[in-house]
Amino acid sequence: MNLFETIRSRIASPARTFIIKADGTTLSYGDMLDRTAQLANALVLAGVEPGDRVAVQVEKSVENFLLYLATLRVGAVYLPLNTAYTLAELDYFIGDAEPKLVVCDPAKRDGLAEIARKRGASVETLDARGQGSLIDAAAKAPKDFADVPREDDDLAAILYTSGTTGRSKGAMLTHRNLSSNAQTLVDYWRFTDKDVLLHALPIYHTHGLFVAGNTIMFAGGAMIFLSKFDADEVMRYLPKATSMMGVPTFYTRLLKHPGLTREACAHMRLFTSGSAPLLAETHDEFRAKTGHAILERYGMTETNMNTSNPYDGDRIAGTVGFPLPGVDVRIADADSGKALPQGEIGVIEVRGPNVFPGYWRMPDKTKAEFRADGFFITGDVGKIDERGYVHIVGRAKDLIITGGFNVYPKEVESEIDALPGVVESAVIGCPHPDFGEGVTAVVVLKKDAIADEKAIIAELEGRLAKFKLPKRVIFVDDLPRNTMGKVQKNVLREQNAKLYS
Secondary structure, three states, rough: OOOHHHHOOOOOOOOOEEEEEEEEEEEHHHHHHHHHHHHOOOOOHHOOOOOOOEEEEOOHHHHHHHHHHHHHHOEEEEEOOOOOOOOOHHHHHHHHHOOOOOEHHHHHHHHHHHHHOOOOOOOEEEEOOOHHHHHHHOOOOOOOOOOOOOOOEEEEEEOOOOOOOOOOEEEEHHHHHHHHHHHHHHHOOOOOOOEEEEEEEOOHHHHHHHHHHHHHHHHHHHHEEEOOOOOHHHHHHHHHOEEEEEOOOHHHHHHHHOOOOOOOOOOOOEEEEEEOOOOOOHHHHHHHOOOOOEEEEEEEEOEEEEEOOOOOOOOOOOOEEOOOOOOEEEEOOOOOOOOOOOOOOEEEEOOOOOOEEEOOOOHHHHHHOOOOOOOOEEEEEEEEEOOOOOEEEEEHHHHHOOOEEOOOOHHHHHHOOOOEEEEEEEEEEEEEEEOOEEEEEEEEOOOOOOOOOHHHHHHHOOOHHHOOOOOOEEEOOOOOOOOOOOOOOOHHHOOOOOOOO
């Protein structure tokens, strides 16, 4: 069934609060039904039909989130685009997805109009304040709309992957993919209609849009909807919330806030972290300061959530927990696909109702990323320990082959991060005339710590095999990250490409 029908079925009362805005005003579930109906009618008026793509590049707002729901109601496919994308990048996405409608900030309309015209798409506007031509059209539309029926395998959304190598791929997500994962997370993380989620994530990404948004709607709960993460604003709203989903950067910034105490977090029942690895140091410091163990989990654009540390039980720093109910996870040999014994390192493969059917208009790429038995090859490298916890070692593309030996960056990073004075590190392979690739550590130090390359390498001797030792240690103030907080190792590799030449 249409994902929106399931969301509608979870509404206990139209009078229940759905969204609390940063200014304190609220939107009820009844308001949501009315306004998404108006937006749905405006989409139909703009020519959007079932199966059409609606491309959206606008700042986070309540109206933007309602547009996602309205797109579901008309049976169309929601296509969120990172607000940082340039016109050249947008030309590729719009050319590839061929949307019927492009929604953008008024300031970008002129630049996008020609791109859209070439592809036969129309353009409407929506700004950060929730105003624009699309909202004007919706204001004149009726507040009733008959939701378009959808099958489980019909597309609900397309999300483009980051495309750090090669051209970006559009991950197709079905109504079944999103519904099944949202229901699993409601159950596993114990969400109810009494929950109030502090939402400070972007909504052009699977984390903020689906993991956070769909889960709280499936529970019938409420969201405190912040346009972006601001530590002062988060601390102000924390006593009114019961849960928060964040990226590691959220937690490192909160730890610097003087207001973060056990008392401030007394009303909270759950903090989760994802989209990038959470440092064990951050996990431990947050628990010591608040009494809460951050629950780390593992997902990706193509699959939504795959694993999670337990709600009850040990939340172990440095792991991403157990496979979620209904999701199969195995560690396999990258070449043969043969399952590996417990504890061995290999590629992580997943199968389940959460796993996407493939990449938009890329049948060959889709076929290459799936095994014959339906397992999706994630490209992440990891292992499963004796207790069943999944550990992520890194990305397959980040594997370093030096002198014929395989080096998994995470193993080296864990040792470096444990050294006194180190905040965090990123280990990469750089072209080396003798070894093929030289193990290279890029390190961020604590304030006032003294940078000493030889001392760090000396500390690692005896802890790591000689071939795993960094040949060079580079010190930086910060590691480059994408919008979701993931370290951009491709950027570090480019910056240090001639280090050994």
